[in-house]
Amino acid sequence: MQLKIASKGLKGEFSVPGDKSISHRSVMLASLATGETQIEGFLAGEDCLATIEMFRELGVVIEIVDQKVKVISDGHRKFSRPAQPIDVGNSGTTMRLGLGILASLPYETTITGDSSLVKRPMERVMGPLREMGATVSGANGTEYAPINTVGTSDLKGIDYTMPVASAQVKSAILLAGLFAQGETVVREQVKSRNHTEEMLKQFGVDVKNAGTSITIKGQQPLKTPGGLNIPGDISSAAFFMVAAVIIPNSCVKITNVGLNETRTGIIDVLKAMGAKITVEVTDSIGQIGTVTVSSSDLHGITISGEIIPRLIDELPIIALLATQATGQTVIADAEELKHKETNRIDVTASELRKLGADIQTTSDGLIIKGKTELTARKVSSHGDHRIGMTLAIAALLVQVGEVELEQADAVAVSYPNFFKDLENIMIGGL
C-alpha cells in the first residue's frame, strides 16, 4: 500500500471500534451462560470473529445482525465436540482463554492458528491447566500449536502465582477454575488487565479481589446479564492520540473510549511526555470517556515497571511517539513484547529505523533518541496489526516521497476500518 504523506494535520471527532479484549470475553462468557445475550459495540475484527467461530464450532448459536451480536446458548454443559481442529487464526487471546475452557470439556479437542500464532508460547497456559487435571500437549512435544487437549469435568482448583504479567494466562486459569472443584486463586506479581474478573462478576459469578490476587469459587453457574455494551478500544484510540500529538496542526476528539484503569497507561505516558491531552469521563462509573488530544512539544521519559502491562499493546506506537520527543525515551521491563504477533522489540526497532529513527533494542525494551525527521522508505507490518498501524502513522510525518507499507491488510485483525477512519480526520485526505 502506498501512503501519501506530509500530513497537513488531523482534525475531527469520532469513535473507535469496540474493545478487543472485552469483545472476546463477551462472546466467551455469553456462550458459557445459558440463555440469550445481546452484545452491542462488538469489534468485528478478524481476531474477535475467530472467537465467534470457535464457539459456533462448540455448538453455540451466534448471530450478527445490524452490528449487534446475539449469543444463544444452552450453556457450557451442552457444548458439542467440534469435528475439526478449531482454527483461531492470529488471535492469541482466543487460543489462550479458549484453552482454559477446553480444559473443562470432557473430550478431546485441537486448537490451532496461523503461522504467527503457532510460534507463540503456550506452556504458560498449558502448565497450570495440566496442574488442574487436563491433559494438554503441543505439536510434536513442543509448547506450540496445534494444541491437543483432553479436558475433564473433574478439574481441581489451584493456587497459582503468575511467573509473567499476562491477562491471557490469568484468564485461562480463572475460566478453568470456574468449572473446577474447590477454589482457584491466581496471584499476580504485577497487575494485568482485569476484564475477565470484572465481566465474570457481570455474569453473576462470585470472584474476589484482594490486592493482586483473584479468587474464584468453582462450579458456579453463569447468569447472562441479557445485554452488554462494549466501549471503544483505548488500544485502537492510542494510534490517533499519538498521531494528533506528533503531527503539527492537529486536534482530535475521540468519544466512547474505554477507561478501565488497567488499560490507561498510554494516557499517563502522553501526559508525562508533555502532551496536550484531556480526558472527560462520560459515564457514572469512570469507565468511559472522551479523550481530546492536540499537537504538542514532547520530552523523553523512562517507561518501566508496573505501568508496562497497562500499555503493553501500545508500545510500538509509543516508540514512534518517542522519535518525536526531545531527548531519550527508555522502555524497559517489556520482554513480553517478544511473544506477540511478532517480536515487537525487534520489529518495531527495525521498521522505524528504516524510516530514520534512532532506536536501539535492549533485552527487555527499546531506547529511542529524538527528535528525528522520518524519511520515505518501504516498510512492512510483518503481518502484525499494531506494527502496521504504527507505520501508517509514522508515514504521516514524512515530508518528501511516499512510504510503501507492505502487508497493510494486517490491520483488519483489530481495526478493519483503520485507514478509512484515518482518512476521515486528515486535512486534505490520505
Ligand SMILES: O=C(O)C1=C[C@@H](OP(=O)(O)O)[C@@H](O)[C@H](O)C1
Ligand atoms: O487478555 C487480553 O485480552 C490481552 C492480553 C495481553 O496479552 P498477554 O496476556 O499475553 O500479556 C494483550 O497483549 C493482548 O492484546 C490482549
Ligand SMILES: C=C(OP(=O)(O)O)C(=O)O
Ligand atoms: C497481542 C495482541 O493480541 P493477541 O495476543 O490476542 O494475539 C494484540 O492485539 O496486540
